[in-house]
Amino acid sequence: MKKNIITISREFGSGGRTIGKKTAELLGIPYYDKEIIEKIAEKTGFDKKYIEQQGEYSPTANTFAYSFIGRNLNGVSNHDYIWAAQCRVIEELAEAGPCVIVGRCADFLLKDREDCLHIFIYADTEAKVERIVKLYGETGQSPERRLREKDKMRSINYKYYTEREWGRVHNYHAALDSGMIGVERCAELIAKLARGNE
């Protein structure tokens, strides 16, 4: 069966965004990543930078800090308000036609659609360290720690909103090691899977 919507969940530094873009090119369909932030900004009125940070921030990672998070007049936290907008944006994008969506718990939000292909991209630490240092340069923190912290936040955020384990194979149709397979070939394989038996 042909799959119109491809969601890509990815470890930080695994090249998941690049793979998403290349897959979209191969299939000739739109790729959504930053566009999702823009659409959430339109719906909520929040600043794009703030939405981006909130998407990575986990409500349960620091309960003390969470009590200081902005809330609207109905007592809903900004984080939950952004989440509600994100759900609508992702459903609307999927409804609009074939596309590739990277991150933002799209695998969970679209889990009941039959026309979706859910992919998880990962790699070993060595490959990810090489990639983030090349792309983003060195920082005061060790690359290993940057990887750990970023993925920990993603994992807690995912668990908080979906009650599922991030990176557990059963949440996806395929999981690919981009370090061994390579970014180009991952995109080719995903495109092949999406095309079905065409």
Add this chain to the structure above:
Amino acid sequence: MKKNIITISREFGSGGRTIGKKTAELLGIPYYDKEIIEKIAEKTGFDKKYIEQQGEYSPTANTFAYSFIGRNLNGVSNHDYIWAAQCRVIEELAEAGPCVIVGRCADFLLKDREDCLHIFIYADTEAKVERIVKLYGETGQSPERRLREKDKMRSINYKYYTEREWGRVHNYHAALDSGMIGVERCAELIAKLARGNE
């Protein structure tokens, strides 16, 4: 890079053995499954049926029962003795040339070889139930329970000998949902990955 040795770990009922056989056919290389039992039998003198059972039996699943397990004159349990023979057999098979090996913790035993491709095959419960009822018929136990118990044993056995989590993506180069992708296409994808950029 071309991968000569393919290890396939699989959930019970996911069609991993069939996928292994088909991959071997596509690549024109031998497929090892029952042959491993025969070779362990040659090395240890144990009966093939007994070896097969021990392979699925986990030493930690029932500590009380474990104290009654047969031991040889050096105090080594039959289970550990079979495990040691299994390690040698799998290393020898990999050393002998390209092949597909299904199960038996081969992904762990060959983890340091550069020429290996490690695959995990899984599926959702519905697909696995359909498969085991078709292949093995009904039994007194519900198919869901048969799946759970078999995979639980595999998982505990794997953990006991490898100290790794069975089914965790980082132990493999790719994980494929055979229920969605289909047995034939899984084999094609694995063969494609094994061929590398040829």
